[in-house]
C-alpha cells in the first residue's frame with residue numbers, strides 16, 4: 186500500500202493540499218481560492234475562519250481521491266504565507282479581528298513611531314529585519330490597540346497570536362498545541378534570530394505580552410497530531426516552514442550560495458547562507474531558512490510585495506484578461522511594451538527601496554498604447570523587480586549568480602520566463618515539479634518521520650523540466666532596465 190506525505194500549502198490567494206509520494210511526485214492535489222478584502226487603500230485583510238475551513242476542505246478532498254484515505258498518510262507538512270497575523274481567543278478559538286495579511290500597510294503609523302523613537306538599529310541587529318508594516322509584530326500591536334478590551338485580555342493570557350501555521354496547527358489539534366517553527370518565528374519582528382528566542386526588548390517595544398506567543402520548534406519534528414475526529418485518524422504534523430523557506434528547501438538549495446526565486450502573489454528570492462547570518466547593506470533581509478536535525482541555516486532574502494498580484498489586478502481590477510494565463514498570449518501579440526512601464530507598487534515597495542508610501546504608477550503611454558502593451562509591461566515588471574533584488578543579493582553576498590532556479594504560480598508563463606532570463610542574462614531553470622513550496626514542507630515532514638532518510642536522497646529526486654537561455658543583446662537589456670530604474674525613481678518622487 187503506497188503511503189504519502191500530505192503537504193498543506195496555505196498561500197495568500199489559495200489553500201492547497203498535495204499528496205507527495207516517495208519519488209517526490211504529486212499524486213493528487215485539491216485547491217480552494219481565498220477571498221481577501223481591501224477595506225482601505227493599502228490595507229489587506231482575510232478571514233481566518235475561511236482560511237481554516239479551506240484547509241479542512243482541501244484535505245478532505247485529497248483524502249477522498251481513489252485509493253487514498255487517512256491511513257495512507259504518513260505525516261503532514263504545513264507551509265504558509267508568512268507574517269500574516271491572527272489573534273484569537275484561547276478558550277473559544279474565535280479570532281478577535283480578521284487576519285492582517287502580510288501585504289497590508291495599516292501599521293505604517295506604528296512603524297513611523299518606532300522609527301522616530303530610534304529603534305531601527307536594535308530591530309535590525311536582533312531580527313535581521315526592518316521596521317516595516319510587512320512583519321507580524323506591528324500587526325499584533327495594531328490589533329491590541331484597535332480592538333476594544335483586547336489588550337487587557339492579552340495581558341490576562343486569554344488571547345493567542347499565531348502566523349498561519351500556528352493558527353492551522355491550533356485548529357488541527359483541537360486547541361491542544363500552540364507552536365510555530367523557527368522560519369516563521371523569524372518573520373515576526375519579535376524573535377531574536379541569533380539567540381533563538383522571543384526577545385523581551387522587542388516585546389516591550391511593540392507592547393506584545395509574551396503569553397500570546399507560540400512555542401518555537403525546529404522545522405522538522407513531530408509538532409502534534411491532528412484531532413482524530415477531523416479526518417478519521419490522528420495524523421502526525423511533522424514539518425513546518427514559511428512558504429519561501431519551504432520553496433528553498435523544496436528546490437534542493439542545501440548548499441551555501443544556492444538561490445531560488447518564487448513567483449506567487451509576491452516574488453521572493455532567497456539565498457542559503459549556511460550557518461552564517463549575513464547582514465545586508467542593500468535592502469535585503471537576514472532570516473532563518475530552517476532548522477533540521479539540530480542544524481540552523483540562515484538565508485538572505487529579497488522581498489517583492491506585488492508580482493502575480495499584478496496579474497490578478499489586470500484580471501479583476503481592469504478586466505483586461507479573463508484568466509492569468511491569457512496574459513502570455515496578449516504580451517506576445519506585441520513586439521515590445523513600446524516604452525511603457527508599470528510599477529506595481531500597490532502596497533509600497535519592498536527590496537531594495539522599503540518605501541510604504543509609494544503607490545503604483547504607469548509611465549510612457551501614448552495614443553498608440555493598447556491593453557496588450559499594458560499587460561506586457563505588467564509582466565515585465567515582475568522581471569525588473571527580480572533584477573533589482575538579484576543585484577542587491579550579488580552585492581551583499583559578493584558573488585555572481587550563474588543560474589536561477591524558479592517556481593511558483595507565474596512561472597507557467599513562458600513569456601515571463603524568457604524575459605526574466607533576458608533581463609538577468611543568466612539561464613533560468615524550471616523544475617518538473619513546480620510546487621517547490623509544497624515539496625519543501627513534505628520533505629521536512631518526511632525527514633522527521635523517516636519517510637526519507639536524508640537531504641541527499643531528496644535532492645536526487647529533483648528534475649529540471651526546462652532551462653531558458655538568454656537571447657537579448659546587452660545594449661537592449663541595459664536600455665530597457667535603465668527605463669525601469671527611471672520609472673521607479675519617478676514613482677518614488679511622486680509619493681514624496
Ligand SMILES: Nc1ncnc2c1ncn2[C@@H]1O[C@H](COP(=O)(O)OP(=O)(O)O)[C@@H](O)[C@H]1O
Nearest residue numbers: 196197198449450493494496509510594595598
Ligand atoms: N500564466 C500565468 N501568468 C502570470 N501569472 C500567473 C499565471 N498563472 C498564475 N499566475 C499568478 O500566480 C499567482 C498564484 O501563484 P501561487 O504560487 O499559487 O501564489 P500564492 O502562493 O501567493 O497564493 C497569482 O497571483 C496569479 O496571478
Ligand SMILES: O=P(O)(O)OC[C@H](O)CO
Nearest residue numbers: 196197266267449450451
Ligand atoms: O503567498 P505567497 O506565496 O506569495 O507568499 C507570501 C510570503 O510568504 C509573504 O512573505
